[in-house]
Amino acid sequence: MKFLADECCDADMIDSLREDGHDILYITESKPGILDAEVLKKAFDESRILLTEDKGFGELVFYLRKPTRGIILLRFDVRQTNLKLLRLRQLIETQSSKLKDSFVIVDAEKFRFRKLKSI
Numbered sequence: 001m002k003f004l005a006d007e008c009c010d011a012d013m014i015d016s017l018r019e020d021g022h023d024i025l026y027i028t029e030s031k032p033g034i035l036d037a038e039v040l041k042k043a044f045d046e047s048r049i050l051l052t053e054d055k056g057f058g059e060l061v062f063y064l065r066k067p068t069r070g071i072i073l074l075r076f077d078v079r080q081t082n083l084k085l086l087r088l089r090q091l092i093e094t095q096s097s098k099l100k101d102s103f104v105i106v107d108a109e110k111f112r113f114r115k116l117k118s119i
Contacts, residue, residue: 006027
C-alpha cells in the first residue's frame with residue numbers, strides 16, 4: 001500500500017512497514033516541519049493514506065473539509081509503543097479494502113472507522 005507518514009510516527013515502525021513491502025513517504029525524510037495542511041495535501045495529491053499520531057488531522061478533514069485519500073490515526077499510550085506496529089499490521093492485513101476514504105482510529109483494542117466523502 002501507499003502511505004505518507006507524518007513526522008510524529010516512529011522511524012522504526014516506518015522501516016518495518018517498508019520491509020513489509022509498503023511504499024511509504026516519510027515527512028521526516030523529505031519535508032520536516034511542514035504544516036499539517038501541507039502534509040494532508042501531499043498525501044492527497046500522491047494518492048497516499050496518511051499515517052499519523054496527531055489528532056489535529058481530524059479537524060482538517062471533518063471541520064475544514066480538506067480532501068484526503070484516508071487517514072490512520074494511531075492512539076497509543078507511551079507505554080504501548082511496542083503495540084503500534086503489531087496493530088497497524090493487523091489493520092492492513094484484515095481491513096485494507098476499507099482504508100481508502102476512511103478515517104481510522106487504531107488503539108490497543110479496536111479499529112474505529114468513519115467513512116469520509118470521496119473527492
